[in-house]
Amino acid sequence: MKPHHxxxxxxxxxxxxxxxxxxxxxxxxxxxxxxxxxxxLAGKELLDFAPAxxxxxxxxxxxxxxxxxxxxxxxxxxxxxxxxxxVVRLKGGDPFVxxxxxEEIVYAEERGIKTTVVPGISSxxxxxxxxxxxLTVRGINESFWVTTATLSSGELSNDIKLAASSSAxxxxxxxxxxxxxxMEIFKSNDKHHVPVAVIQNGSLSTQKIALGHVDTIVQEVxxxxxxxxxxxxxxxxVKLHKDxxxxxFMQMVLQAxx
Amino acid sequence: MKPHHxxxxxxxxxxxxxxxxxxxxxxxxxxxxxxxxxxxLAGKELLDFAPAxxxxxxxxxxxxxxxxxxxxxxxxxxxxxxxxxxVVRLKGGDPFVxxxxxEEIVYAEERGIKTTVVPGISSxxxxxxxxxxxLTVRGINESFWVTTATLSSGELSNDIKLAASSSAxxxxxxxxxxxxxxMEIFKSNDKHHVPVAVIQNGSLSTQKIALGHVDTIVQEVxxxxxxxxxxxxxxxxVKLHKDxxxxxFMQMVLQAxx
Numbered sequence: 084m085k086p087h088h089x090x091x092x093x094x095x096x097x098x099x100x101x102x103x104x105x106x107x108x109x110x111x112x113x114x115x116x117x118x119x120x121x122x123x124l125a126g127k128e129l130l131d132f133a134p135a136x137x138x139x140x141x142x143x144x145x146x147x148x149x150x151x152x153x154x155x156x157x158x159x160x161x162x163x164x165x166x167x168x169x170v171v172r173l174k175g176g177d178p179f180v181x182x183x184x185x186e187e188i189v190y191a192e193e194r195g196i197k198t199t200v201v202p203g204i205s206s207x208x209x210x211x212x213x214x215x216x217x218l219t220v221r222g223i224n225e226s227f228w229v230t231t232a233t234l235s236s237g238e239l240s241n242d243i244k245l246a247a248s249s250s251a252x253x254x255x256x257x258x259x260x261x262x263x264x265x266m267e268i269f270k271s272n273d274k275h276h277v278p279v280a281v282i283q284n285g286s287l288s289t290q291k292i293a294l295g296h297v298d299t300i301v302q303e304v305x306x307x308x309x310x311x312x313x314x315x316x317x318x319x320x321v322k323l324h325k326d327x328x329x330x331x332f333m334q335m336v337l338q339a340x341x
Numbered sequence: 342m343k344p345h346h347x348x349x350x351x352x353x354x355x356x357x358x359x360x361x362x363x364x365x366x367x368x369x370x371x372x373x374x375x376x377x378x379x380x381x382l383a384g385k386e387l388l389d390f391a392p393a394x395x396x397x398x399x400x401x402x403x404x405x406x407x408x409x410x411x412x413x414x415x416x417x418x419x420x421x422x423x424x425x426x427x428v429v430r431l432k433g434g435d436p437f438v439x440x441x442x443x444e445e446i447v448y449a450e451e452r453g454i455k456t457t458v459v460p461g462i463s464s465x466x467x468x469x470x471x472x473x474x475x476l477t478v479r480g481i482n483e484s485f486w487v488t489t490a491t492l493s494s495g496e497l498s499n500d501i502k503l504a505a506s507s508s509a510x511x512x513x514x515x516x517x518x519x520x521x522x523x524m525e526i527f528k529s530n531d532k533h534h535v536p537v538a539v540i541q542n543g544s545l546s547t548q549k550i551a552l553g554h555v556d557t558i559v560q561e562v563x564x565x566x567x568x569x570x571x572x573x574x575x576x577x578x579v580k581l582h583k584d585x586x587x588x589x590f591m592q593m594v595l596q597a598x599x
């Protein structure tokens with residue numbers, strides 16, 4: 084088969100989940116796509132922007148029947164660009180935040196394919212915001228630190244230990260499986276009473292939140308039946324959530340009743 | 342005057358500057374606005390989405406003739422909501438990242454006005470991405486730390502000192518005026534050779550970049566005549582910029598010629 088005369092890849096951030104949180108530029112890229120390779124975390128409704136002839140492939144690493152290796156995805160991107168022309172690689176959140184988007188872009192570029200990046204709204208910032216939790220507030224803190232819990236080695240990131248000793252708001256992505264271990268780190272930094280929020284399915288109608296403190300959040304997560312994908316936010320700014328005072332009050336009531 | 346029957350405020354993140362990097366939801370909010378209060382950093386082209394009757398007010402804190410106090414902006418938002426109905430408060434980047442957006446929302450809510458937040462693409466992540474610098478790359482680092490250099494007190498944030506001792510990619514917003522002081526902190530942490538990028542007007546056609554190391558970046562910024570608004574990125578990931586090796590090579594050539 085003759086390769087396409089103009090193979091190209093646009094790496095697009097789909098945003099946190101709500102399809103209307105994609106950028107106009109991202110939407111336009113989909114509208115001109117000949118093929119779309121999308122992730123589990125990218126909203127399916129976004130595929131409706133694609134033209135009728137567009138080939139759509141789910142290459143998500145979870146949720147589906149087939150688990151795709153990163154090397155398979157890299158190969159598919161190049162194959163589709165050469166076969167169809169304009170490939171949109173659609174990833175949840177921002178494609179350059181823990182997304183392996185950079186690896187995909189470099190792999191394609193090394194094979195002579197033109198690439199473009201369209202940033203997305205990162206869940207790390209927007210999911211707390213949509214729950215009314217700003218990551219920084221004048222007078223409370225001056226920085227935020229975004230980290231992942233899951234390393235390729237399976238170990239807990241050492242940066243979480245560093246972050247726990249700082250005054251930054253800490254956002255942990257892909258950390259729910261290890262929340263107990265993570266909270267132990269904060270406890271060993273004497274941060275038992277720092278407020279914590281765990282938010283599942285941020286920006287979607289199925290959004291759920293558990294609120295508590297370093298000492299209590301594991302129990303809250305169980306009670307609220309929070310599951311992945313979820314984001315953990317640790318810091319004084321969590322107190323600004325509208326339900327937080329009520330929550331704190333409930334804790335007092337429960338403790339008094341014991 | 343009779344107050345509007347349905348006063349409400351939508352806090353919208355305009356993204357890093359390119360008007361097409363606003364979200365679909367943000368664009369729709371502007372399309373239904375009765376009044377827009379916008380910042381210096383929000384792209385003016387976005388105002389074209391507004392209906393003909395919409396009142397447009399520049400409340401930017403720089404660049405214009407008048408410098409607005411935060412209290413004046415808060416008051417204006419409430420005044421406009423009561424007078425016109427749907428106010429869009431349009432802010433550059435994401436409205437909850439060092440933006441005082443939270444204060445504005447709370448001020449309005451306390452006066453009985455309904456508020457909504459539409460997140461935006463934060464410059465902290467997207468501006469490096471558009472220069473081909475991912476904030477995290479598997480095998481290089483596991484986290485990024487976003488901080489501001491400028492505190493209300495005029496002091497340099499203490500978090501920069503903490504961040505300089507970590508392995509995170511560090512993004513410093515509003516820091517160009519203090520770049521010399523900031524680099525001294527990294528030097529005192531023995532990070533002389535860590536790569537640094539300073540990016541002005543990210544996402545716009547006027548985008549400019551200076552690349553170097555902790556030891557050399559101040560000179561590079563002067564040579565490239567980089568001015569505010571600019572973002573500083575410090576970390577090994579900066580090496581992934583397409584011009585970095587060329588830059589490093591040029592440094593070697595220049596040093597050999599001395």
